Amino acid sequence: MERKEFLRRGFLSALGSAAILPILGSCSKDSVDPTTTDTTTGTTTGTTTGTTTGSCTTTATETAGPFPTKTPGTLVMNDITSDRTGTKLTVKITIQNKNNSCAALANAIVDIWHCDAAGNYSEYGGSGMQSTNYTTVHFLRGRQTTDANGLVTFTSIYPGWYSGRAPHIHAHIYNSSGTSLLVTQIAFDQTICNTVYAQGAYKSHGLQDTTNSNDNVFSDGVTTELASFTGSVSEGYVLTHTIVVAG
Secondary structure: OOHHHHHHHOOHHHHOHHHHHHHOOOOOOOOOOOOEEOOOOOOEEOOOOOOEEOOEEOOOOOOOOOOOOOOHHHOEOOEOOOOOOOOEEEEEEEEEEHHHOOEEOOOOEEEEEOOOOOOOOOOOOOOOOOOOOOOOOOOOEEEEEOOOOOEEEEEEEOOOOOOOOOOEEEEEEEOOOOOEEEEEEEEOOHHHHHHHOOOHHHOOOOOOOOOHHHOOOOOOOOOOOEOEEEEEOOOEEEEEEEEEEOO
């Protein structure tokens, strides 16, 4: 079964029963529609838009599946590159607390994970979803705790893509006690993707087959999920992004 078809149908059994609980569903809006309760206004918001309070808007909630990190607490590190090759990417994520006048949220736990230049994830494989077996390695996954400015910084490579999904990074935010605050995804600018994917480790895989506008996660808008970029292929890129949670 191709990964794109798996995403469309939400067919969990391809990963085996042992994987059903952690993945919650595929990377598809149709497979899961979590909601968060806005403790400031008393309203409830879903995945399509956030809720505005003061000068910030809560970041849209998205699914963590189908390749979430299995034991993120063991992957506390800044450099998550491992042995993967690709254009250098520095990921700078700032966490803001909507419930505290959008102030920076210190001591929040931030997990990120994404695929390699060929579109493969570590910790998974050998199935219809991903034929290459990377079940025993842990590249491009990491955890950091925000500083006083709400900032975490990771060193990685520019993510590749896989059929049926626009390029993206997954992020899961917890408070200092380990309580989950938000699961979301970070979207990429297509123009930069086109530049990166035409060279180096990405060239043989080609350009992505899915844009943000026809992606099954981002098609309803990326207002709160689109990252900003500076840099170049030769020097590497710096991704900056703010994620707003109800902390």
